[in-house]
Amino acid sequence: MEEKKFDVNSLIGFILIGGILVWMLYMNGPSEEEIQAEKARTEAAAKEKEVEDQQNAETDVTLTEATEDLSAANTQDSLALEQLKNRLGSFAYSGTLPSATDATTVIENDVLSLTVSNKGGYITEARLKNHSTYDSIPVYLIKDGNSSLNLQFTSENRMLNSEDLYFEPSLSKNGENSVLTMRLKTSETAYIEYRYELSPSDYMLGFSIKSQGLENVVNTSQPMYLDWRLKGYRHAKSITYENRYSRLTYEYEDGDHSKLSPTGEDSEIETDVTWMNFRQHFFSSMLLTDTPFKEVTLTSRDLVEDEEIDTVFTKQYGAKMLLEPKGGSLAYDMNMYYGPTDYQIFKDYDRNLDEAMPLGWGIFGTINKYIIIPLFGFLSGFLPAGIAIIVLTILIKLALSPVQYKQYLSQAKMKVLRPELDAIREKYKDNKMKIQQETMKLQNVAGASPLKGCLPALLQIPVFYALFTFFPTAFDLRQKSFLWADDLSSYDTIAELPFHIPFYGDHVSLFPILASIAIFIYMMMTMGQSMQAAQQPGMPNMKFLMYLSPLFMLVFFNNYASGLSLYYLTSNLITIGIMLVIKNFILDEEKIRAKIQENKKKPKKQNRFQRKMAEMMEQAEQQKKAAKK
Known part of the structure; x- marks a missing residue:
C-alpha cells in the first residue's frame, strides 16, 4: 500500500490561490465614491418608505400594525417600570x-x-x-x-x-x-x-x-x-x-x-x-x-x-x-x-x-400684652396710626405724671439744700467719710435724698422698655403713613445720601432728628442744675451723658421704625411740658425751703436701713482713725 506523505508544495499552492482570490475581491470591490452614492440611495429609499408608511398609517391603520405598536409600547413601559421598581420598590407604583x-x-x-x-x-x-x-x-x-x-x-x-x-x-x-x-x-x-x-x-x-x-x-x-x-x-x-x-x-x-x-x-x-x-x-x-x-x-x-x-x-x-x-x-x-x-x-x-x-420678657411682656397692645388696638380702631401713637403716648405720660412729680420734687429739694451741701464739702474736704455722714444726716432731717429722685425714674423704665419692644413688632403700623413717613413700621426718609455711613445708613430720617433735639432739651432741663455743681470724683460726667443720649438717638434710630421715633419725640415733648407746668405752677422753691427748715426742727427717726448705713460708716471712721494711730 502506498504511504501518504504531507505535500508541502500543495500547501503553498493553496495559500497562493487564496491570496489571489482575496486580491481579486479587493480590486473588484466598490470605490469610496460608489459607497457614498449607494449610501445616499439607501437613505433616500428609506425616507420614501417612511413617508409611504406615514401616509398608510393616516389612511388605513391595520389591526396588525396597531398590535405591533401596542406591543412595542408595552415593552418600553415594562422596561421603564422595571427600572422604577429597582429604584423605588413598591413606591414605583406612584x-x-x-x-x-x-x-x-x-x-x-x-x-x-x-x-x-x-x-x-x-x-x-x-x-x-x-x-x-x-x-x-x-x-x-x-x-x-x-x-x-x-x-x-x-x-x-x-x-x-x-x-x-x-x-x-x-x-x-x-x-x-x-x-x-x-x-x-x-x-x-x-x-x-x-x-x-x-x-x-x-x-x-x-x-x-x-x-x-x-x-x-x-x-x-x-x-x-x-x-x-x-x-x-x-x-x-x-x-x-x-x-x-x-x-x-x-x-x-x-x-x-x-x-x-x-x-x-x-x-x-x-x-x-x-x-x-x-x-x-x-x-x-x-x-x-x-x-x-x-x-x-x-x-x-x-x-x-x-x-x-x-x-x-x-x-x-x-x-x-x-x-x-x-x-x-x-x-x-x-x-x-x-x-x-x-x-x-x-x-x-x-x-x-x-x-x-x-414683646419682652417678664414684666415688660406683661405690660405689652395687658396694657399697651389692647390700648393701642382700641385707639387705632378709630384713629389713624400716627394719631393713635400720639394719643397713646399722652395717656401713658399722664398716667406716669405723679411719678414724674415726685422725681421733680426730689430734685427741687436737692437744689434748695445745695448751699448747705457745698458747705459740708468745704468743711470736711479732707475727710470723705465725714462728708458722706453729714450729707446723709442733712438729707434725712430735710426729707430729701437723691435716691427718692431715682426711684420714680426706675419705676418708669419697665413702661419705656415695653414700648421700645412694642413699636417694632406692631403689625398695625405696617404700611400706615403719617405726615412725611409713608410707613410707620420702617424708617422715614427726607433725603437720600449718595454714599453709605456706617451705623447711620444712606438716608436721612427726620423723626430721629426731632426726637434727638427733644431729648437734648429735656436733659438740659434735668441735668443743667447738676452740672453747675462741682464734678465729684467717681460720679459720671453729666455733660458727656447729656450729649451721648441725643447722639445715640440720632445715629442708631435712623434705620428704626419711624413710629418708634415718633413716640420718643412725643414723649419727650410731653415730659418737657409737664416739667414746665410743675416748676412754674405747682412747685414753689420758697415753700420747699420753708418746709425743709421746719422738718429740721422736728426729731427725725431713722429707718432701719439708715441706721445700718450710719453704723457702718461710723465703724469705718473709727477704723480709719485707729489705723492712723
Missing part, C-alpha cells in the same frame, strides 16, 4: 400614575392662596392676598423653591424621600372648608397621605400625615423624619432692621419657649416640641402638632451680610422632626400657619403663639 408630573393644585380662601405640587405633595407657593412688600409686590412666604417638606423613610432596604416621589391629588369640600388630599401610593389601598384643610378667612390650615396598608412596605424599625426647610424672603425696606426681628422660635417640654440666635449660625436639639415658627419679622410660617415631636433638630443661619448688599433672603431655617409610627402606621394631626405676625391673631388661636413674638 411613578406610573397620571399624577406623575410636575402639575400643581391650588387651595385658597379670601386671605391665603396655597399651591401644592404633585411631586413631593408639599406647598410650593404661599401667597398672602391682602398684603404687599415695601415695593408693592404681593407677599410670598413660599415661592420658587425656597421651601421644602420631605418625609424620609426606609422601604425594602431603600432610603426614600417623599420630595422625589409623586402624589395623587384629590380636591373636595368639607362644608365651607376646602380639602386637598395628596396620596403617595403603592397600590389603590396602600398609601401615605398628606391632608390639607383650609377654612374661610383663616391663615391657619389643618395638616395631617397618615399611612394606610404599608405595614409590610415601610420599615418602621428605622427612623422616620419629617424635614422642613425654608429661606425667608425679604419684605421690608431695611433688610438689617427686618432681619433683627427675624428669628426661629419654638415651644417644647410642656410649654417652655425658646429661640435660636438671630445672628450667625445656631442649632439646637429639643424634645417634645409642639410648635415652631420661622418668623420673618411681620410674617410667620409655623408648624404645630397635636402629638409633640419626640425630637427635633432646629437650625438657623443668617443670610444678611450688609445693608448695602441687595439680599433676597434673611434667614435659612430648618427643622428635622423624628416621627414615631404606632402599630406600623403614621398618624400625626398638625396645623400650618402662613400669615401676619400679629399678636391678636396669635392670641385668638389660644395655643401660646404670642410667645413667638418679641
